[in-house]
Amino acid sequence: MKLTWLLLALMIVVGCGGGARQVSAPARPSGKGEEVASLRKRVLKNPTDAEARVALGEELIRLRKFDEAVAQFDSALLQRPALLPAKFGRAAALYQQGQKTPALSGFLDVLNAPESAPFVPLIAATVGMPYSTRQITYGPGDNIKGRYSLAGNEIVFQSNRDGNWEIYRMPVEGANAVRLTYDPGDDLSPDFSPDGRLIVFASTRGASGKQNSGEKQRSLYQMNAADGSRVKRLVANKYDNWNPVHSPKGGWLVFVSDRDDQRDLDYGGRQSDLFIYALADSSLQRFTHGFGDKSAPFVNLAGDMIYYINNVNGDFEIYEQGVRETSGHRLLFEGGPKGSPQCSDDGKWLVYFEKNQNNFDLYIHRRESGQTERLTAHPAMDTFPCLQRQGSKIIFTSNRSGSYQLFEIDLKTPTTREELAAGLSHLLSASKTTAD
Template identity: 30%
Template sequence: MNASRFASITFGMVLVALLSDVIPLTHLYAQVRPKMQIAFVSNREGNSEIYVIDGDGKNLRNLTNNPDTDRDPAWSPDGREIVFSSFRHGGIGHGHSAIYVMGADGKNVRRLTYNPEGAGQPAWSPDNRQITFSSYRYHAGDSGPQIYVMQADGANVHRLTDHSALDYHSAWSPEGRRIAFQSDRNRLVWLDDDIYVMEANGKNIRNLTEHPGRDRHPMWSPNGRRIVFASIRVGNFGGGNFDAGNYDIYTMNADGKNIRRLTKDLNDEILPAWSPNGQKIVFSSNREGNYDIYMMNANGTNIRQLTNHPADDWQPTVTFSVSPVGKRTTVWGRLKQAEK
């Protein structure tokens, strides 16, 4: 075998070996060129609508643009859809909302729930297959709002919690085995909410916070190790009094230990949500008089205001989408071995 032929064969074998362990550039761009998108609710056009901004607060878009109330947005794990609650079916006259889903661009709106008592606060499971929500189905025997779950297309609705308390704001753990929620089932004084966690089938419910204050709006960190929540836990809670000041943002371990206070403002910080990479937390605050959307590092530093409008902006939720340039596919990429 001559040298040139040997070199050609050797190069071909090496190339095949390399390409069998290469990640396409599409995947590479998905990791290094993500675009943060923040959906939130605002009444800046007279009624509650769902808007989206980029991670720097720019490029504001109204996704719903509907005369009725739209709220409770939650991104699907793949960032392609947003589930939300709305009164657009005429339920506002009856005090009931329904769960809807739409594309990330606000198109292709579909209704998922039809029960007469209403439903709200939806949350996607991490595999995109299920949605939990809160509903007070008194005709079915509920004594207060309970946590329900359904398939992502609205089928197979069933109840996860069954208690005389008020159960709200469900949030799935990243691996999909647990669900956190807020409840007043261990009420010591008026308006005493705690953060609870249960298995995805509704079993093994545990109180994580067990504090006489108000612990609300739990959200899991992307790695499942921490839970962020809003709380009023500084003040006098004894004797049924409720002189407790304002909401701040806290985090804790997934087992309820190692609670850390992230914000210390004289106004309210509420409705926190993690960025998908776990590096940022977005929240709503009225520190400038009305509620706006803010972002901070996951340790509470570098707080930045993202929206600034005389109306109220709240209920932020975050996803990452890949820029259009990242959708090109090529044979070149980086070796999987580099991840190890």
């Protein structure tokens, strides 16, 4: 089913160019700690020493001398054609060079060997498939932007299965989804209240005025999570309001609006900022200031920090800002444009999506080590991650099955050999199609 302007807007928002992403992935240790010079001497002394050539190739990969590394692995395989460390090393060097088709074929060759178990986590980390992933919605239509309840046992999402965007709720473990809204307008971006009893969402319902492009502006609404009853409008404006998110501590929500930019510009052209809405007295307070579009807010578990994206420097980058602070701090800016940042409960890592080489994938950034781990490596578009509070799972939106559906990653469950082989086969097919 063709997507409406909502998903197209995503491409516009983070559709700027982005370079190749350098991601931390564990290299296979040589186990001997030998320097390159010593290894070269070993190889010269005994050219048929396949283990020495593998160790030398691994050291050359660390030095980013990939052509030399491939040559060493090739020589090792001439001596011992079934030597798995040589096959893995060769594929890893080719992958780092960007030669994806032969690299993926090499990884699959390793996985097909009976002794492949030690190489499964190494290959998974290299290609960005470290954890088990399952599909949790299957249509009809597109099902996107899933959010966990604070308890982590339910999700709420938007779906166009009935013709336009409506809000649905379902258990995480899978069951029939319950439709909560019935309106000809588009109901979008739902989020649970901390106690799970209410859902806040954006909607074009009741919008009479239109912006210059013809798109209707969005207002914010609240309804009962159980059955969609008692719908109440919270925020309305002649401009646009979207992406409402509750504070886990309750009492307020943060959302995005272009209400303070009075320029007569086309839809999406005005500057967006974050605003805080107090549920007790309906008061509004502008949270972000300065140049740049701010969007995709997320409130940490303690309720004292807000994460968001800002394109003041060109691409969308990730910022954090204390709820009592007047300006944000740039947090993640290397690589391509980013979206939907979310922070772990302990504040030690962030998950987000990023565009690189015309593709969108999910990443984790660990703040203490400064390392970034790629969570998905699919040729499809993987976006809108949502962390399970006090849990280990991430729900996200992807079109890897054709239409846009919800998928879930479990950070406590490493990917299996079978899952990895299936994923690599899909990537290999896609890389051959692209090459053709």
